[in-house]
Amino acid sequence: MATESIQDIKRRIKSVTSTERITNSMKLVSAGKLRKAKAIFEKTNENSHFITNTIQELFNSGSEIPQEYLAGNREIKTTAYIIVTSGRGLCGGFNSNIIKEAQKEIDADWEPPVIVAVGSKGKEYFEKRGYDIHSSYLAPPESISFLETKELSTPILEMYDNKEIDEVVLIYTSFISTMEQEVKNEVILPFEVEKDPDFMTVNKFVEYEPSVEAVFNYLVPKYVETKIYSAVVESATCEHAARRMAMENATDNAREMLDALNLNYNRARQSAITDEIIEIVAGSEAQN
């Protein structure tokens, strides 16, 4: 009957309206968080470039540096994957893209991987599939501090030094623009630094203190820490961008649905009125 469907439509309009309100406010919240995260991300990016450059200079300084961190020094058997996902959902394909890439990489290896999960989504996925999670960081990534990344990176470096792992791969989402993010996988250890002939032009004497080796040994863990830290920060930025997009789409869809529902509602209401008028007219005619 017409009256029943009017009520049905009304109920649906109500529920879609409230959903639209939620997604819209989540969108606004994400937009705010995105702005904040982006500011930190830009600073971190600068900083990580600086560390990378300094290491490159060391390599090109021509002095003896410990070889164990250089690529091609030992056979790569066990790989450690640092997988950076988010702790919360509702951000479109953000997590599934990362997990897909990670799974692909892991499937290509012979040896079982060592997994370090940042964000609960990645942890849950690999735990369910029976992988051994070496360590994880589960608090919201945007509030990660540099000290906390240190807790993640120190055991990794130790394992690398003890030759339990031969390669460290970082899988995270790289920020291109607010509209576009890309899954990246980056080998952070061993280094693949090639001697750059252009670099040799700065053939100035540089004082290293206490020694080149000491500076290098300080920089390597710093490099790994900075890489992980900046990946987490970058990924947090991407998460907010992805969520903002997802919520914007959801809001748009909800509005479209509301338009269609309103149209249906008005039609149903009109036809109900028409029915009533017909009944009244028919009734009065029958009396005459």
Added chain:
Amino acid sequence: MANSVRLEVITPSKLFYRGEVELVIVTTLDGDEGFMAGHVWACKLLDVGELWIQEKGAGKNEFRVAAVAGGFIDVKDSIVIYTDAVEWSEDIDMERVLSEKAKVEDWLGKHPDVDEESAEMQNAKLMLAKAETRSNVAEGGKRH
């Protein structure tokens, strides 16, 4: 007037300082060392210690002081200091410093037989050094 050199102090999450300075004094592993414009290129590790900056145009004994939690200094045509954590003397929260210091001392008191070389002991000593540096810096630094 002395020549000035560009100094940047960076931490993992922010650019702490950027500006033209006449003199910068840091604590390297071998002791305090000052750098001015035209210094030979160097790359040195820093200990937990104080950072003294004489900005361009500042008077002879006018310094800005900060506490540094170790790191390294890269001296080229400009100077870059990289550190995990750094604080201006005026921003140091004395209450927090004292409570941290008390915590470490408490731990040391409870574990008198910990091996000198162990990571825990090293860590405790590092914490203590940081706390001491920060309380020194908060009071204007050792050069005052």
